[in-house]
């Protein structure tokens with residue numbers, strides 16, 4: 001919009017008003033809004049501590065009924081987004097709680113989602129008829145329009161972390177949701193075709209898959225931890241693995257791109273910034289991050305965000321730390337607008 005805050009009225013003010021009344025905008029007085037000179041995130045880095053969320057999760061487990069339409073999820077909401085249910089630009093992060101025997105019914109939607117096991121041994125997500133167990137550190141994909149439901153087959157409450165990339169499809173007004181049919185047999189399936197994709201580096205050349213997302217839905221936590229232990233630190237000083245589509249070697253889905261970082265103790269990372277956004281779940285250890293000039297101290301099960309184009313530096317304290325990171329990096333990569341820098 002034109003600058004109306006200060007000084008005398010500009011000499012072309014009459015023309016600008018005439019243009020606006022004709023539903024035409026001049027570029028000359030507002031080009032920095034039409035073409036910003038750099039990204040500017042609406043949000044600051046945010047921390048949600050597990051110790052604050054845990055009592056609310058316990059209340060939700062007893063006070064919220066699980067019916068056909070609801071998920072017992074506590075969703076991180078940054079106040080910078082004016083009441084919208086969003087953690088940072090483009091990304092939703094949440095914890096879901098299931099009581100013993102709970103089933104969250106089958107459905108599918110356009111929005112891509114992931115689950116990451118926190119304290120969820122005995123729970124499973126059924127994705128397109130495949131049982132994906134949700135042990136500690138297991139990543140489970142629920143790609144766009146894949147049928148999925150959840151079950152807690154253990155004798156205790158379970159908690160896992162969720163992330164959704166629904167905000168882009170919502171913004172493009174291309175979101176669909178379909179409830180599934182009631183079918184008790186769906187809950188007793190085994191891994192099925194997930195076994196075709198369970199072994200890294202080995203495939204059945206004839207196995208069918210949908211090219212829009214990874215054919216592999218379940219990424220076991222013990223395999224991720226073994227890989228991290230074998231890796232050397234990267235250029236920023238952290239060991240960071242990417243979860244990939246085994247067919248393409250690229251991101252697991254078109255709108256969500258997941259990573260796991262191991263921070264060695266007493267080895268602060270070099271500051272980095274990027275045009276994409278990140279929601280981080282601390283899975284082991286404790287430490288601190290300097291993000292956008294703000295220091296965040298975190299420990300296990302805390303969630304924090306790295307808004308786009310903010311410098312971020314991380315440090316483990318008192319031992320190694322692992323952080324699961326879900327990002328929208330692939331969106332920027334595919335659109336050719338990815339920029340990453342390191343100091």
Ligand SMILES: [Fe+2]
Nearest residue numbers: 107109113148
């Ligand atoms: Fe869902």
